[in-house]
Amino acid sequence: MDPKYAPNAVALWAGLHLVLLLVLAVLVTRQRRKHGVAIGDGGVPALHAAIRAFGNATEYIPAALVGLAVLALAGAPPLLIHGVGFTLFVGRALHAFGLSRSTDASWPRAVGVLATWIAYIAAAAALLIYAIP
DSSP states (O other), rough: HHHHHHHHHHHHHHHHHHHHHHHHHHHHHHHHHHOOOOOSSSTTTHHHHHHHHHHHHHHHHHHHHHHHHHHHHHTOOOOOOOOHHHHHHHHHHHHHHHHHHHHSSSSHHHHHHHHHHHHHHHHHHHHHHHHHH
């Protein structure tokens, strides 16, 4: 695939991650309304879990999307960007799903963290390789 399509690949994954963040934000709002809690978690476990699922996603997604954008600027092939974007998306979705169901350890959270870290490592390695002229 031609590197000129790399920005389109980044656009796809940025858009999908924004949708994921929006869904997680809506889940927080629904819990807030359900339990009448405007600030904090009010000691409500379901609200606490929803807040953490959203918060954790906002901690990982932005840096990864910056990495994807820089890869596109550096001329990385779209297939690489799609691989990292897909891995990150699956990881973040699994982690959020697992965390929104329980704050205890679970296989979706563990696999989600692993996939996220794999995406980070792949993006970091590719960025370092593309940094060398």
